[in-house]
Amino acid sequence: MIKAILTDIEGTITRISFVKDVLFPYAAEKLPAFIKAHQDDHDVAEHIASVKAHIEQPEADLETVISTLLHWIETDQKVTPLKQLQGLIWQTGYENGDFTGHLYPDAYAFLNAQKQAGRSLYVYSSGSVKAQHLIFQYSDYGDVRPLFSDYFDTKVGAKQEQSAYNTIIAALPFDASEVLFLSDVAAELEAAKAAGLRTLHLIRDGQDSTSEHPYINDFSEFSAEYLA
Ligand SMILES: CSCCC(=O)C(=O)COP(=O)(O)O
Numbered sequence: 001m002i003k004a005i006l007t008d009i010e011g012t013i014t015r016i017s018f019v020k021d022v023l024f025p026y027a028a029e030k031l032p033a034f035i036k037a038h039q040d041d042h043d044v045a046e047h048i049a050s051v052k053a054h055i056e057q058p059e060a061d062l063e064t065v066i067s068t069l070l071h072w073i074e075t076d077q078k079v080t081p082l083k084q085l086q087g088l089i090w091q092t093g094y095e096n097g098d099f100t101g102h103l104y105p106d107a108y109a110f111l112n113a114q115k116q117a118g119r120s121l122y123v124y125s126s127g128s129v130k131a132q133h134l135i136f137q138y139s140d141y142g143d144v145r146p147l148f149s150d151y152f153d154t155k156v157g158a159k160q161e162q163s164a165y166n167t168i169i170a171a172l173p174f175d176a177s178e179v180l181f182l183s184d185v186a187a188e189l190e191a192a193k194a195a196g197l198r199t200l201h202l203i204r205d206g207q208d209s210t211s212e213h214p215y216i217n218d219f220s221e222f223s224a225e226y227l228a
């Protein structure tokens with residue numbers, strides 16, 4: 001019996017185009033000035049050091065760090081220092097009202113219904129925990145953070161690695177078999193399944209596809225069989 005739900009964000013409860021066409025371009029535009037202005041802040045300095053370690057250039061100058069980060073945004077690489085920096089940059093955009101966090105209406109209704117039914121809700125996204133807080137604090141439906149009991153990002157590991165799900169389950173008061181993982185990416189579902197979680201694939205926006213996993217096109221198709 002499913003007692004908790006662990007959800008991905010992009011492509012599962014949030015439209016992919018909100019992330020790719022709104023959040024990523026905003027981060028790319030603001031990133032150079034942000035890095036220059038905040039390079040000595042403790043957190044930012046750590047993320048800059050992490051970029052240099054990642055490219056194995058400990059002596060890299062700031063321009064190299066910035067062009068590396070911009071390349072990672074362009075190619076949608078889920079590298080932890082980039083994802084952490086994006087969260088810091090998006091804060092200003094949300095606070096200024098430049099955008100609100102997109103949530104599919106069916107996802108919002110589903111999450112509310114599951115919470116009311118007594119299930120605990122958790123988030124696991126490549127976006128940093130800070131970015132997750134922001135998208136839910138400034139969502140289209142207002143501040144929906146009270147829906148969620150905890151948040152996980154790539155600090156527990158990459159989403160396509162089984163060990164990341166083992167780490168998450170170890171932090172939850174549930175057995176793996178009591179947790180349903182929702183994602184739009186088959187490789188993430190494979191990793192979660194290997195860790196013993198139940199899985200449900202979201203195949204949204206008219207994509208004509210089938211899956212090795214149980215799948216739905218949106219949460220209006222969700223039924224009790226996925227909770228049994
Ligand atoms: C938390 S909103 C930004 C999402 C993001 O940066 C991203 O890379 C999406 O990855 P996900 O694991 O949610 O598909």
Ligand SMILES: [Mg+2]
Pocket residue numbers: 008009010011012183184185
């Ligand atoms: Mg996703």
